[in-house]
Amino acid sequence: MFNKKAMVTLIGAGLLLQLGFADAHSVSSLDELMKLAAQDGNEITMKPGTYSAKEYLTPQRLAAVGKDVDRSKGGRPPVPVLTFGGNNNVYNLDGVTLEVDTSIYDHLPQFGYHRLLFVSGRGNLIKGLTIRYVGPQQGMNGNALTLWGDDNTLEGVRLFMHGSSPFGYGDLLGKGGGALVKLKKQSGLMIGGDHCTLKRCKVISRAFGHCFYVQGARNTVLEDCYAEGITRATSDMLRDAQGPAFEVGFKSVYENRDGRFAFTPGYRKCLTEDGFRTYSEGGPRKQKTGKTTLINCTAVNTRAGFEIIGPGEGDEMTELHGCTALGCERAYLLIFGKIKTRDCRGDTVHGPLLYLWRGSNADVELEWAGAGSDYAVHALATICGSNHRVKLTRWEAEGPAPRLPILLGYGMPMHAEMSTPILAEMASGIALINETGMPVIQSDLVKE
Structure with a gap:
């Protein structure tokens, strides 16, 4: 006798659909969608249109948010708002927009890390969803979409983010402990489950938070994904006649090159965090982050285009192929080695092309693109650590x-704050191939 439940357990959503074993459902409301999202083995097609999270989150549903969260261990546990808990489902959401009014933050629990759409199930395929934020520029410390379960795939998902506070100063007022002003972030898309794939996904952020970030996940693939932030000149910030920076006298948590902890004119700051970020560990299992592969991904006007930490365990290398960073405070910040880049490029319009920081055995090839800058940029690249190979080139068609x-x-x-001094650090066994025509300045801490 055919056992569908056993079949669902054995094969993923995509293959289940191809074999014709998925139950097909058409829905036209969030209520119908969320009921099916708790089940397994469905193909769910939603009627195109705009659906309001605020309307769905009735007082009764809002009161239930966070009730099942274990707070005994302290910290910031995940607080899901909308949960896709089922396994091996296919979500056909082309033309579907989930509208999120930030005024709902006033009615959510004031603890933990809020995760608007929380995919805790495994083996799901989500296609075509758009999440768009509306309402006041206020934050709640959380993100728009989390892949918590394993083996999930997103295709063509788009996030249009705002809703953090304060907004307009990047990280100059601090974050976490020691911040001069209480910060409530709003991040985009987090991957915590193993073997997850993102294709043609996009995060447009007008909030302080990361666009794409990976924590404690292994074998993550991001392909043809796009992250975009927005920038502001520090000289423009210093003209503010009201607001949080004005109220603290334009103090900053960062010490500048004059020895002052203050906003420094002449720079360009990104008002979001990183376009693509990997953390050393985290996720549902609190494990070390494993190999991440980024293919043809682009970051524009984010704090770091790619802030990438190499895999925490084993001999695998995280790889970037065909990636581009434009208008970022630092195009590539590569940390602790075990990272390989090929056919990647970036500019220095708002900051350096590369910080290669500590660790060992990175294999970095980057092409320097773009023209000069109207803002202070102090270096093309800084390199420390051991046994790295670094090749920097410039395509002559880019001009002077x-x-x-x-x-x-x-x-x-x-x-990585540019107005802060760059200090010497140990470097040994560095193979530097410099095809940029730029001078190399070497510290006393370099060893062959």
Whole structure:
């Protein structure tokens, strides 16, 4: 006798659909969608249109948010708002927009890390969903979409983010402990489950938070994904006649090159966090983050285009192929080695092309694109650590390049804040191939 439940357990959503074993359902409301999202083995097609999360989240549903969260261990446990808990489902959501009014934050629990759409099930395929934020620019410390379960795939998912506070100063007022102003972030898309794939996904952020980030996940693939933030000149910030920066006298948590903890004119800050970020560990299992592969991904006007930490365990390398970073405070911040880049490029319009920081055995090839800058940029690249191979090139068709040094035997500035001094750090066994025509400045801490 055919056992569908056993079949669902054995094969994933995509193959289940191809074999014709998925139950097909058409829905036209969030109520219908969320009921099916708790089940297994369905193909769910939603009628195109805009659906309001605020209307769905009745007082009764809002009161239930966070009730099942274990708070005994402290910290910031995940607080799901809308949960896709089923396994091996196919969601056909082309033309579907989930509208999120940030005024709902006033009615959510004031603890934990809020995760608007929380995919805790495994083996799901989500296609075509758009999440768009409306309402006041206020935050709640959370993100729009989380892949918590394993073997999930997103295709063509788009997030249009706002809703953090304060907004308009990047990280100059601090974050976490020691912040000068209480910060409520709003991040985009987090991957915590193993073997997850994102294709043609997009995060447009007008909030302080990461666009795409990976925590404790293994074998993650991001292909043809796009992250975009927005920037603001520090000189423009200093003209504010009201607001949080004005109220603290334009103090900053970062020490600048004058020895002052203050906003420094002449720079360009991103008002979001990173376009693509990997953390060293985290996720549902609190494990080390494993190999991540980024293919043809693009970051524009984010704090770091790609802030990537190499795999925490084993001999695998995280790889970037065909990626581009434009208008970022730092195009590529590569940490602790075990990272390989090929056919990747970035500019220095708002900050350095590369910080290669500590660790060992990175294999980095980057092409320097774009023209000069109207803002202070102190280096093309800084390199420290051991046994790295670094090849920096410039395509002559890009035209004349600004004079920016490559700093060998130097780290990144504190917290990678550009107005902070760049200090010497140990570098040994570095194979540097410099085809940019730029000078190399070497510290006393460089060893062969």
